Amino acid sequence: MTRAGTMAGLANRWGFHAVLLALGALMLANLNWPLVQSFEFVFIWEYRIALLKGFGITLLLTVEAGVVGVVFGTLFAIGSQSAYSPLRWLVGAYVEVFRNTPLLVQLLWIHFALPLVTGINTTALVSGIIGIGLQAAAYYTEIMRAGIQAVPRGQVEAAHALGLPAWTRWTRVVLPPAIRTVIPALLNQNISFFKATAIVGLGLLVGDFFTAALRVSNDTFHFLEPLTFAAAVYLVLGWQAGRWTLRLERRLSRGER
Template sequence: MNLDFTQIVPYIPFILKGIGATLQFVSISIVVGFILGTILAICKITKVPLLKWLADAYTSIFRGTPLILQLMIIYFAVPQLTGFDITAFVSAVLAFGLNSAAYVSEIIRAGIMAVDKGQTEAAEALGVPYKSMMLNIILPQAFKNILPALMNEFITLTKESAIVSTIGYLDLMRRAQIVGADIYRNFEPLLVAGLIYWVMVFILTKIGGLVERRMRQSD
């Protein structure tokens, strides 16, 4: 096998910088997705038909089209329409955040629906306002139930983050590609990038399991 890892040793610090770049936009994206997803989930269970329709339409569009297409539209097509350039970082955050919101909204909606209806009936009987009921009674119970699913979404975003290399964002994958082009060897840097992705996902999985156990113990 024609392998020579010694050539990429000087490039290791350059590749490792991609970890921070990757986690930075993924973390912001998951926050955007969580906030917007929560709003969408509440709209889906509301009794206002228009809000429910808009939330369902949003979810259908973003779940029914490829993430890379959404990224390309934001980075290439939106500037064409608006005349304003969007940086690769902002494009990545918007694409991943908006896409994640569609999936998170379904996760949260399912979590809300799984909460015992008696909780809602009791709150209504006591005259608790809808907003207070959702924020203080329903959502805390729902989030505890859906934490594993939310953690899986975070892990999925971390793995799918590699597609931002297509718009030139210097994430982990893009840096590995640059190293491969520089030394005319692609297998070694891509293998190193793959190992780093695996380590990140492994750590995130362990953290998710730890948080889940802590929450179960607090019940």
């Protein structure tokens, strides 16, 4: 690509490498070597049960976000196509509120403020499940809406012209191609929610994987090992899932026509 070449011309290739090397050397020189030498990863093994339990909660929240998100996102997306304008408006408002405020604030609101309205105190985990479910529904609604709008108009018109009942029109004609086109987007969104479970964990202290790692740190006064291990786990899983999604996306787009 020529434009890449042009940009490359802006930064002399060798100069670039020299800067990188210098940066790396600077970092190595300033490392706290005594600390690095005292690394002990044995804690991770000692606390394996706690960490695994935490990971179970992380998985639970991730799967829940995906399932609740797809189910309610699909329902809300169908609602957003309704001829009845108050329903469209309601879905729109819901999506905007949950997409344009931070997840942590939603979680805190649900855990601390909502019980004052309902009179029902929820445990941290239940609040977390409600919060991530509500947000997932909002994000997946947007994705499903895009998928539905990508279905050619003629398909919907043909369904109307055949007199298909609304249920059949949605489940057999509109949703199958709509979902097919957005599968990669759905999966990418679920990877985002996998990452967001750490916010639920730490924000409400529900004892997810990351909170468990932080607890190990607090117990042992070793911060670097558990936290770096936790970061590495998120990195490897998130990165690998992203690669699978990309591969699936390529295969799906090749399968078309």
